[in-house]
Amino acid sequence: MSTLRQQNPLIHCMTNLVVTNFTANGLLAIGASPVMAYAKEETHEMAEAADALLLNIGTPSETVVESMIHAGQAANKKGTPVILDPVGAGATSFRNEMIARILQHVDITLIRGNAGEIAAILGEVGTVKGVDAQIKTDPVVLAKRAAEELKTLIVVTGEQDVVTDGSRTVTIKNGHEWLTRVVGTGCLLGGVLAAYLAINRDDKIKAAAEGLAYYGVAAERAYAKASDRGVASFQLEFLDALSTLSEEEAESFYRMEWL
Amino acid sequence: MSTLRQQNPLIHCMTNLVVTNFTANGLLAIGASPVMAYAKEETHEMAEAADALLLNIGTPSETVVESMIHAGQAANKKGTPVILDPVGAGATSFRNEMIARILQHVDITLIRGNAGEIAAILGEVGTVKGVDAQIKTDPVVLAKRAAEELKTLIVVTGEQDVVTDGSRTVTIKNGHEWLTRVVGTGCLLGGVLAAYLAINRDDKIKAAAEGLAYYGVAAERAYAKASDRGVASFQLEFLDALSTLSEEEAESFYRMEWL
Amino acid sequence: MSTLRQQNPLIHCMTNLVVTNFTANGLLAIGASPVMAYAKEETHEMAEAADALLLNIGTPSETVVESMIHAGQAANKKGTPVILDPVGAGATSFRNEMIARILQHVDITLIRGNAGEIAAILGEVGTVKGVDAQIKTDPVVLAKRAAEELKTLIVVTGEQDVVTDGSRTVTIKNGHEWLTRVVGTGCLLGGVLAAYLAINRDDKIKAAAEGLAYYGVAAERAYAKASDRGVASFQLEFLDALSTLSEEEAESFYRMEWL
Numbered sequence: 001m002s003t004l005r006q007q008n009p010l011i012h013c014m015t016n017l018v019v020t021n022f023t024a025n026g027l028l029a030i031g032a033s034p035v036m037a038y039a040k041e042e043t044h045e046m047a048e049a050a051d052a053l054l055l056n057i058g059t060p061s062e063t064v065v066e067s068m069i070h071a072g073q074a075a076n077k078k079g080t081p082v083i084l085d086p087v088g089a090g091a092t093s094f095r096n097e098m099i100a101r102i103l104q105h106v107d108i109t110l111i112r113g114n115a116g117e118i119a120a121i122l123g124e125v126g127t128v129k130g131v132d133a134q135i136k137t138d139p140v141v142l143a144k145r146a147a148e149e150l151k152t153l154i155v156v157t158g159e160q161d162v163v164t165d166g167s168r169t170v171t172i173k174n175g176h177e178w179l180t181r182v183v184g185t186g187c188l189l190g191g192v193l194a195a196y197l198a199i200n201r202d203d204k205i206k207a208a209a210e211g212l213a214y215y216g217v218a219a220e221r222a223y224a225k226a227s228d229r230g231v232a233s234f235q236l237e238f239l240d241a242l243s244t245l246s247e248e249e250a251e252s253f254y255r256m257e258w259l
Numbered sequence: 260m261s262t263l264r265q266q267n268p269l270i271h272c273m274t275n276l277v278v279t280n281f282t283a284n285g286l287l288a289i290g291a292s293p294v295m296a297y298a299k300e301e302t303h304e305m306a307e308a309a310d311a312l313l314l315n316i317g318t319p320s321e322t323v324v325e326s327m328i329h330a331g332q333a334a335n336k337k338g339t340p341v342i343l344d345p346v347g348a349g350a351t352s353f354r355n356e357m358i359a360r361i362l363q364h365v366d367i368t369l370i371r372g373n374a375g376e377i378a379a380i381l382g383e384v385g386t387v388k389g390v391d392a393q394i395k396t397d398p399v400v401l402a403k404r405a406a407e408e409l410k411t412l413i414v415v416t417g418e419q420d421v422v423t424d425g426s427r428t429v430t431i432k433n434g435h436e437w438l439t440r441v442v443g444t445g446c447l448l449g450g451v452l453a454a455y456l457a458i459n460r461d462d463k464i465k466a467a468a469e470g471l472a473y474y475g476v477a478a479e480r481a482y483a484k485a486s487d488r489g490v491a492s493f494q495l496e497f498l499d500a501l502s503t504l505s506e507e508e509a510e511s512f513y514r515m516e517w518l
Numbered sequence: 519m520s521t522l523r524q525q526n527p528l529i530h531c532m533t534n535l536v537v538t539n540f541t542a543n544g545l546l547a548i549g550a551s552p553v554m555a556y557a558k559e560e561t562h563e564m565a566e567a568a569d570a571l572l573l574n575i576g577t578p579s580e581t582v583v584e585s586m587i588h589a590g591q592a593a594n595k596k597g598t599p600v601i602l603d604p605v606g607a608g609a610t611s612f613r614n615e616m617i618a619r620i621l622q623h624v625d626i627t628l629i630r631g632n633a634g635e636i637a638a639i640l641g642e643v644g645t646v647k648g649v650d651a652q653i654k655t656d657p658v659v660l661a662k663r664a665a666e667e668l669k670t671l672i673v674v675t676g677e678q679d680v681v682t683d684g685s686r687t688v689t690i691k692n693g694h695e696w697l698t699r700v701v702g703t704g705c706l707l708g709g710v711l712a713a714y715l716a717i718n719r720d721d722k723i724k725a726a727a728e729g730l731a732y733y734g735v736a737a738e739r740a741y742a743k744a745s746d747r748g749v750a751s752f753q754l755e756f757l758d759a760l761s762t763l764s765e766e767e768a769e770s771f772y773r774m775e776w777l
Contacts, residue, residue, distance in 0.1 A: 018279045018295050020536045024701040029749055034701070035606070036536050039579045042612035049609070061298045088294070091308070094301035181502070183283040183293070230499025231288055240748025243699070277538045277554050320557045347553070350567070353560035440761070442542040442552070489758025490547055 004247070005031030009198035012050035012075075013191055014038060014068050016058025016087065019184030023054075026188040029242035030214075032195040040067040044074035051198035053080060054191050055106075057098055058087035065098045072106030081109040081197040081204075085190035089113060090120025103150065109197060110153040110208060111146070112190050115139050118146050118156050140169060140259065155193065155208055157186060161216075163208045170209045173255040174216025176223040182235045189215055210247075213254035218242050220253070263506070264290030268457035271309035271334075272450055273297060273327050275317025275346065278443030282313075285447040288501035289473075291454040297323055302330035307337055310457035313450050314365075316357055317346035324357045331365030340368040340456040340463075344449035348372060349379025362409065368456060369412040369467060370405070371449050374398050377405050377415050399428060399518065414452065414467055416445060420475075422467045429468045432514040433475025435482040441494045448474055469506075472513035477501050479512070522765070523549030527716035529709055530568035530593075532556060532586050534576025534605065537702030541572075544706040547760035548732075550713040556582055561589035566596055569716035572709050573624075575616055576605035583616045590624030599627040599715040599722075603708035607631060608638025621668065627715060628671040628726060629664070630708050633657050636664050636674050658687060658777065673711065673726055675704060679734075681726045688727045691773040692734025694741040699749045700756070707733055728765075731772035736760050738771070 010033045015023050020036055027034040037046040040063075047053050053075040055068045075082050084106075086099045099121060102108070111118070119142060139156045147154040147166035156162045161172040179185040189212070196211035197204055222237035269292045274282050279295055286293040296305040299322075306312050312334040314327045334341050343365075345358045358380060361367070370377070378401060398415045406413040406425035415421045420431040438444040448471070455470035456463055481496035528551045533541050538554055545552040555564040558581075565571050571593040573586045593600050602624075604617045617639060620626070629636070637660060661674040665684035674680045679690040697703040707730070714729035715722055740755035 016295070017276065017297075017535065018283050021280060021539060021701060024536050025750070025753075028699055028701060035609075036534070036577055037606075037610070038535075038577055039612060041580070042578070042610035045610040045612070059295055059297055060301070062300070088296075091294075092296070092301035092304040094298060094304070181287055183280060183287060229503075231502040232284070232495045232498030235284075236495065236750045236754065239750035243749040244747075275554070276535065276556075277542050280539060318554055318556055319560070321559070347555075350553075351555070351560035351563040353557060353563070440546055442539060442546060488762075490761040491543070491754045491757035494543075495754065 004195060004199055007199045008033055009051035009195050010035060010049060011052050011054060011191055011194050011198065012037065012046050012071065013054045013056070014043065014064065014071060015054060015056035015187055015191070018058060019187040022184040023188050023191050025239060026242055027191050027195060029239050030192060030195060034191065038064055038067055040070050043067050043071035047071040047074040047080065048078055050075070050080060052194035053082045054085065054194045055082065055102060056085040056087060056187050056190055057095060057102070058187060060095060060098045065101060069102060069105045072102065076107045081194065081201070082106060083190055083194040083197065084108045084111045085187060086111065086113050086117050086121055087187065089117040096120065108152045109204065110155060110193060111150065112155040112157065112193055114186070115142055115156055115158055118142055118154065122146055122149060140164070140171065144169065153204055153208060155212065157189065161212045163205050163212065165205055168205050169259040170205060171257050171259065172209055172212045172216060174213050174220060174253065176219040178223050178231065178234050179219050181231045182238070209256055210254070213256055214247060214250050217250040217253045218245055221245065263454060263458055266458045267292055268310035268454050269294060269308060270311050270313060270450055270453050270457065271296065271305045271330065272313045272315070273302065273323065273330060274313060274315035274446055274450070277317060278446040281443040282447050282450050284498060285501055286450050286454060288498050289451060289454060293450065297326055299326040299329050302326050303333035306330040306333040306339065309334070309339060311340045311342065311453035313342050313344065313453045314361060315344040315346055315446050315449055316354060316361070317446060319354060319357045324360060328361060328364045331361065335366045340453065340460070341365060342449055342453045342456065343367045343370045344446060345370065345372050345376050345380060346446065348376040355379065367411045368463065369414060369452060370409065371414040371416065371452055373445070374401055374415055374417055377401055377413065381405055381408060399423070399430065403428065412463055412467060414471065416448065420471045422464050422471065424464055427464050428518040429464060430516050430518065431468055431471045431475060433472045433479060433512065435475070435478040437482050437490065437493050438478050440490045441497070468515050472515055473506060473509050476509040476512045477504050480504065522713060522717055525717045526551055527569035527713050528553060528567060529570050529572060529712050529716065530555065530564045530589065531572045531574070531709055532561065532582065532589060533572060533574035533705055533709070536576060537705040540702040541706050541709050543757060544760055545709050545713060547757050548710060548713060552709065556585055558585040558588050561585050562592035565589040565592040565598065568593070568598060570599045570601065570712035572601050572603065572712045573620060574603040574605060574705050574708055575613060575620070576705060578613060578616045583619060587620060587623045590620065594625045599712065599719070600624060601708055601712040601715065602626045602629045603705060604629065604631050604635050604639060605705065607635040614638065626670045627722065628673060628711060629668065630673040630675065630711055632704070633660055633674055633676055636660055636672060640664055640667060658689065662687065671722055671726060673730065675707065679730045681723050681730065683723055686723050687777040688723060689775050689777065690727055690730045690734060692731050692738060692771065694737040696741050696749065696752050697737050700753045727774055731774055732765060732768050735768040735771045736763055739763065
């Protein structure tokens with residue numbers, strides 16, 4: 001974490017209308033510099049300046065997705081990591097189309113989704129409810145299949161998180177169920193993964209796994225402090241933890257397992 | 260409340276840019292599942308999947324209002340409750356037009372507004388200041404008139420809240436003045452009413468009244484905890500209360516009166 | 519502050535997608551009435567009704583900037599103060615263009631930016647990183663040059679803040695570095711300055727200086743309470759302070775110096 005705070009990577013976030021503020025504050029808390037820009041006239045310039053680009057399609061529109069592709073291609077040219085968060089994949093055919101279009105035109109470094117979203121991208125049928133989805137396939141199997149088919153790093157989040165490129169795979173058991181009770185914790189995680197990839201391009205799987213574990217430990221600490229108060233206090237304690245917890249301190253609590 | 264948490268209704272929110280995050284977190288807190296979607300290409304599908312639809316015109320645009328109508332008609336076909344929150348009615352002629360257009364094309368189940376907004380919809384002149392308005396008509400009289408004219412349930416919020424369909428009327432005296440010192444508490448209330456209507460379609464007036472009373476008791480509890488700290492603490496305690504207060508616990512504090 | 523709370527000025531905010539909620543809550547906290555409206559069909563009416571207009575181009579688009587100009591011209595006609603916050607000036611050529619276009623068509627009362635943004639508007643080259651920028655010119659010199667060239671009040675914020683119209687200049691040394699660790703504190707400050715100008719049109723420099731000092735003292739108080747907890751607690755305490763700290767109480771801590 002010290003490295004992240006020292007390097008202070010610039011993360012260009014193109015995210016949804018619901019979580020902009022939370023994502024920006026969360027990224028500031030871990031020591032990254034968030035910048036939000038959506039207009040096609042400027043996204044390529046912002047993406048070129050950034051150390052990583054986050055594309056989150058939680059409230060998609062044709063205009064924004066075009067602009068995302070524009071930014072993604074600028075990032076691709078510079079070799080900048082591009083993270084895709086396919087929020088609500090499978091919920092509407094429009095989202096599926098938008099995701100397909102991004103995947104067709106942009107070289108994605110890492111996709112982060114829950115099992116239902118990743119399954120939906122693969123065309124597998126799950127049970128989708130709004131932007132939440134449930135799927136019965138084993139997440140490790142699902143993640144590997146997606147990594148192979150989409151030729152990108154896959155992070156499947158859930159009770160246990162999985163990171164894989166199809167051959168190397170690691171699971172992370174940190175985190176807390178209350179993360180699902182605060183809006184945008186998945187979306188912010190996408191931003192955190194972008195920050196971890198930005199500062200560690202040599203071993204991206206390890207970087208993603210450490211980002212997940214760190215995020216999870218912060219959540220565990222927040223729950224310990226806020227469990228008897230409620231979800232808003234949990235959110236507060238979580239952001240406080242992201243701003244005060246050093247990676248060194250957190251590390252001893254990481255529960256990673258290489259498969 | 261237990262029922263709401265058990266049933267976990269999906270609420271499709273088309274709300275304004277200022278309150279998206281707060282609305283989503285508030286709905287999660289009471290046990291509902293919020294989903295935000297705005298693009299015309301997908302709002303019908305999301306509305307079809309949802310258990311209730313919230314239309315809030317706090318930051319209106321032609322495009323979004325068209326998309327709201329599209330979603331509203333999809334909800335109407337399925338018999339899904341549609342809640343309209345006419346934020347700032349009377350403040351600009353554009354808002355009045357947008358509201359009129361929605362009312363013309365969508366069958367609205369319930370309108371929630373303050374007295375000034377409801378009066379503005381009826382074409383009565385009040386004192387509007389930004390999106391806040393003051394009106395001197397007795398809120399019960401006003402609400403009944405609106406219900407008859409607009410043929411829908413009306414909720415007028417204020418020092419005392421009124422719910423009526425024109426013949427059955429109930430007033431609720433829960434709540435706290437500090438709710439007006441936090442942005443979006445009226446907008447979130449629209450979402451909460453949507454959730455209550457989603458799970459209780461047999462007696463909608465009673466459902467709305469209970470939603471209002473529960474919301475008000477949560478505010479009272481929050482004020483008791485935060486009054487000496489400030490408005491941000493009040494907001495925090497309010498969301499915490501929404502996430503921890505059971506309907507059973509709250510019920511004994513309800514101050515409803517059937518007229 | 520009592521005056522501000524008594525007069526309760528209506529502030530029409532056209533601000534960026536990241537900070538809408540925080541800006542609105544902050545303005546409510548100090549006793550102003552925020553209203554957000556973006557559609558060209560209504561911004562002139564809202565701006566005419568308002569006591570001040572805030573234009574913040576943090577997430578610019580052609581459409582919104584056109585609408586800002588429309589609102590700005592309506593405000594100009596009524597003699598209503600217009601505050602411009604040129605977020606990320608210098609970061610992309612599109613932002614520079616949008617700012618130039620606003621300056622060309624709207625008579626701006628006050629521009630608030632950090633040194634990098636103000637330098638960028640003057641066409642001076644700084645180091646821009648996302649929407650944060652660093653510049654080596656002395657902020658007092660820079661602010662005076664900008665005031666003369668742009669013929670408007672200039673506020674340059676930083677370790678010490680500067681307000682000047684080119685001839686009268688005041689510096690303010692209140693505030694705390696943690697303000698830079700919470701998203702939107704600069705943007706909210708633009709809104710607070712709008713509120714101070716709205717209620718004190720006779721001596722705008724003094725009004726702006728008092729707004730800056732008050733804001734800074736609230737931040738100092740928040741840091742004293744939250745320094746051992748983290749940045750989310752700081753944000754909470756800051757908003758609480760804005761809602762409870764009277765101007766009378768704060769005044770004795772003002773560190774203003776007229777040059």
